[in-house]
Every structure is written in structure tokens, then in C-alpha cells.
Amino acid sequence: MSRLSLDNLPVAPSVDPRALSVGIVHLGLGAFHRAHQAVITERAAVASGETRWGIAGVSQRSANVRDQLAPQDGLYSVLERGLGDPSAMVIGSIREVLTAPEDPDAVVDRIADPAVKVVTLTVTEKGYRAANGGLDLDDPEIQADLTGRPPRTVVGQLAAGLTRRTDPLTIVSCDNLVANGPFLRKLVTEYFDALGKTPDTFAATKFPASMVDRIVPATTDADRDEAARLLGVRDEAVVVAEPFLQWVIEDDFAGDHPAWEQAGAVLTADVAPWEQAKLRMLNATHSMLAYLGALKGYETIAEAVRDDELHHLAQRLMTEDVVPTLTPPDGLDLAEYGATVIERFANPALKHKTRQVAMDGSVKLPVRMLGTVADRLAAGAEPQVISLAVAAWMVYVQETPDLDDPQEAKLKAALDGASEPGEVVDALLGVDSVFTPDLRDSTVFRELLVGHVTALAARS
Incomplete structure (x- = not known):
């Protein structure tokens, strides 16, 4: 041809x-x-x-x-x-x-x-x-x-x-x-x-x-x-x-x-509300589905979102943890936007691979997830689902030999000798190019992470 x-x-x-x-x-x-x-x-x-x-x-x-x-x-x-x-x-x-x-x-x-x-x-x-x-x-x-x-x-x-x-x-x-x-x-x-x-x-x-x-x-x-x-x-x-x-x-x-x-x-005149809604709702949910989906053996995001448990977690991530941190721009209904996000991810024709979305996690995590974590902690909340998303990244880093991340050497070096969930959490929280001191020092966040990493490690 x-x-x-x-x-x-x-x-x-x-x-x-x-x-x-x-x-x-x-x-x-x-x-x-x-x-x-x-x-x-x-x-x-x-x-x-x-x-x-x-x-x-x-x-x-x-x-x-x-x-x-x-x-x-x-x-x-x-x-x-x-x-x-x-x-x-x-x-x-x-x-x-x-x-x-x-x-x-x-x-x-x-x-x-x-x-x-x-x-x-x-x-x-x-x-x-x-x-x-x-x-x-x-x-x-x-x-x-x-x-x-x-x-x-x-x-x-x-x-x-x-x-x-x-x-x-x-x-x-x-x-x-x-x-x-x-x-x-x-x-x-x-x-x-x-x-x-x-x-x-x-x-x-x-x-x-x-x-x-x-x-x-x-x-x-x-x-x-x-x-x-x-x-x-x-x-x-x-x-x-x-x-x-x-x-x-x-x-x-x-x-x-x-x-x-x-x-x-x-x-x-102001992109910030649009940007925050997209980063914290769409991009964070995309990353969470990538890490949890990969850990469950799913090859594509569409496969992951068709899993009832992951579908429900994606909805909860947006409604429970993300939406309370956002001020919607004029013309954007956050509930409708969240539903559209899930619908787009479920498109079976795209075959967007979980490993492709999961790459470069160390630079994506701070802009997609950690701001939400910080805002929820500052409001006195326990950010359960967004913490699960971060914990999934930690387990993914621990279990993936070829990480495809610009800080792979640094992350793997931090995990050297860490095997128990608490050790894994502390090792990665100590990577200062990913986590800020306020998150690293948060007892609430650490306890949530340890609980989630324990559950994920037991299931994998």
C-alpha cells in the first residue's frame, strides 16, 4: 500500500x-x-x-x-x-x-x-x-x-x-x-x-x-x-x-x-480552577486506576474501570476527597465532570495501558495527588481514598522491576532493605523530591498509608 x-x-x-x-x-x-x-x-x-x-x-x-x-x-x-x-x-x-x-x-x-x-x-x-x-x-x-x-x-x-x-x-x-x-x-x-x-x-x-x-x-x-x-x-x-x-x-x-x-x-482570565479540577479529578483518578489496575493484573485503564471495586473507588476518590478541595470554574459542574471522567476511562476502544499511565509517577504524584492530601489533612479530614492511591503507587514502585521513572534509582535505593509495610512507607516518605515535610511528618497520613500498603501487599 x-x-x-x-x-x-x-x-x-x-x-x-x-x-x-x-x-x-x-x-x-x-x-x-x-x-x-x-x-x-x-x-x-x-x-x-x-x-x-x-x-x-x-x-x-x-x-x-x-x-x-x-x-x-x-x-x-x-x-x-x-x-x-x-x-x-x-x-x-x-x-x-x-x-x-x-x-x-x-x-x-x-x-x-x-x-x-x-x-x-x-x-x-x-x-x-x-x-x-x-x-x-x-x-x-x-x-x-x-x-x-x-x-x-x-x-x-x-x-x-x-x-x-x-x-x-x-x-x-x-x-x-x-x-x-x-x-x-x-x-x-x-x-x-x-x-x-x-x-x-x-x-x-x-x-x-x-x-x-x-x-x-x-x-x-x-x-x-x-x-x-x-x-x-x-x-x-x-x-x-x-x-x-x-x-x-x-x-x-x-x-x-x-x-x-x-x-x-x-x-x-483564570485557568487555575479548570486546572485544579482536571489535575485532581481526572489525572489523579487516572493514576490511581493505573496503579491499582496494574497490581490487579489489568493491562488497560478500561479493563481496570470495569472492575466494580476499582470503579467504585474512582468515584469515591473524586466525591469524597477531591471535590471538597475545589472551587469549580463558571460553567463546570463537578459532579457531571466526574461522571464524564469515568465514562471516558471506560471507553474500550482506547486501550490506554496501565503501565503507560503509571510511568513517571514520582513527578506526577506531587501535582496530581499530594495537594489533595495536604488540603484534606489541613481541613481535619482523613483522606482515605487518595491515601490508598498513594499507597498503590508505593506498592507499584516496590514490586515493579522496570519502573520507567526518572527517579527510579533514587526510589529503589530508598527501598533497599525495606520489606515490612511500615518500612516501605517510611522509606518512600523520606524521598524529599516527592514528599514535602508536612506530609512526611503527618501521623494521620502515615497510618493511612501503612494500613493500605499492608492490605495491598496481602492481596498481591
Whole structure:
């Protein structure tokens, strides 16, 4: 079967890719970006008629995405899997693919390009190289960037590009971090402080917060075959997604930006309530189902949520522990949102693997769960279900040989010699890059964790 390309288009993109010029740089060209921001950006081009918002996507690690997209002229399809028949649409908004390890100078050149007005990021929590609420200046890659090499870290790339610009940028973090925009500004500020020089344009550079939501499981060979059947051509870069798609962006831009609001995005003065609801309800529940589901032997989230016990726990997590800590944004009914979360997780067509959701737990836990724990403890409550979720992570860390976590060595070293539930809990509570002193010193939290770890260990 022939390959998808500009010369082989059975289903044309909504906008002519040949007409698009690059106005956006995206750092972290993974499946999520291609199923989310790139889709909304293409819809915005259609709605507004503007052609200056093509995307230069940057792969931060390997050349795999570039090797998939280059023979296809940057085209790929999004395979939507809902309760009905699947559908495939071709997306053409990505006009250039750069691989940072191969050509870091080209990445900086693009960020510095005057035609580029917006940089977006989906590099996952660990990509920010943060520690203790700020930039990890002891990180060897950050140190190497600070010495003046062509930068390899996202903060180094942004700083190098900003240094060469004569006009400010809008930089939009789309990762699951609390107040992600202000947090990224803090990291870049600390990087410039370490350099000893800050460019004049930095003060006017904007870092709006944003919240993104779409379930994007890893693509399988079966998905590629399904897309080929629907399209009539082979697409090696297909991404899979649920029909649901949400993007909430703080309305604080340094200059022009795509007409995202015409494509379904919400521009708001305050992203925080949306962000907290998503992180604490959807993301925390997703992680809990991943850890408990994996411990029960379930391969996918959909399988886990069909387990009556786990389904009930997911509901209780949101209603008993999370909702009391939230102030809902206008237009969001938390009970209805919680029901939608469970319904989306139960979609059997997605096959989102528990191990995929469980990865990088040490950096996900603080932003998804531990804030809820702290708020419930401060209110004098005993956060039973959220503590079970944290305990499930602890047992998962203890029992999983290949953890797929940036702090795997540190976590395994902490557990060395720990076998009894109390020892496991104390060992992991002592990892200060995960748990803050107030949680580590909480007798209530520790007792809840020990009880849950004991029960989980006895069952496994």
C-alpha cells in the first residue's frame, strides 16, 4: 500500500499545508501534541483563514517522529476511537520537524525567528528539570547548557532563543503542572540568573497558563492497520485519540496568536480552577486506576474501570476527597465532570495501558495527588481514598522491576532493605523530591498509608 504524502492524499487536510508558513514552535513532538494542539491549530486556520500559523515541531529525544513524518511531508492522521465506528482525519498543520539532539542550533534558530510568535510545550513533567519548586541547577544537562553548548534542555532552548530575539514571545506550557505558565517563567528566570544576563525582551515575554485534556494512548500496529483501511494509504505516524478535546488558555499573550478560540479553545482570565479540577479529578483518578489496575493484573485503564471495586473507588476518590478541595470554574459542574471522567476511562476502544499511565509517577504524584492530601489533612479530614492511591503507587514502585521513572534509582535505593509495610512507607516518605515535610511528618497520613500498603501487599 502506498504511503500518505502531499502527492497521495485520499483525504485532504482541512487547510492546504503548502499554504502554511511557520509561526509556532512546539517543543515535545509526541503523540499528544499531534492529537491536541496541532488539531486545534489547524481548525483555527480554517476558521480564521490565516495561513501564518504552521508548526515547527521539535522532537526532544529521538528521530523517530521525524523519520515517520518526513516521508509523509509532515502529514499524519488522527484515528478517533469512541463508542461508534472509528474515523480518521488527516492533519497538515506541522510544516517542519526538528530533532534537538541532532541539530540543537536549528531549534534555537526557529525560536529566534521573527516570524515565530508562539512557542508551545508538551515535554511531560520531567522535561522541565525542576527540583524543590525551581530549576534543578545541579542537573548535569542544565549545567552543560549553562556552559554555552548548543542547548539540549527545553529551558536552555527557550533561553537561547529569547536571547537572540528583538521582540517578545508567548510561551504556552501545556503540561500537567500547577500554574504551568508562571512556573515555566520562574524556571527560565532562574536560568537567566545563573547565566548572569537577562535579555531586554524577557520582561515583555508572556507565559500564559493552560490546561489541556484528551486521552491519547500509544499507537499499535492494529491502529496503523485500521487507519490504512479507513484512508486507503499507509500512515506510519498515525495517533489515536478519544473524541473529547479540551484546551483552556489564560488570555495573556505578548502579541498575535492563532484564533484558537474560534476552534473550540477557551480563553479565560483564570485557568487555575479548570486546572485544579482536571489535575485532581481526572489525572489523579487516572493514576490511581493505573496503579491499582496494574497490581490487579489489568493491562488497560478500561479493563481496570470495569472492575466494580476499582470503579467504585474512582468515584469515591473524586466525591469524597477531591471535590471538597475545589472551587469549580463558571460553567463546570463537578459532579457531571466526574461522571464524564469515568465514562471516558471506560471507553474500550482506547486501550490506554496501565503501565503507560503509571510511568513517571514520582513527578506526577506531587501535582496530581499530594495537594489533595495536604488540603484534606489541613481541613481535619482523613483522606482515605487518595491515601490508598498513594499507597498503590508505593506498592507499584516496590514490586515493579522496570519502573520507567526518572527517579527510579533514587526510589529503589530508598527501598533497599525495606520489606515490612511500615518500612516501605517510611522509606518512600523520606524521598524529599516527592514528599514535602508536612506530609512526611503527618501521623494521620502515615497510618493511612501503612494500613493500605499492608492490605495491598496481602492481596498481591
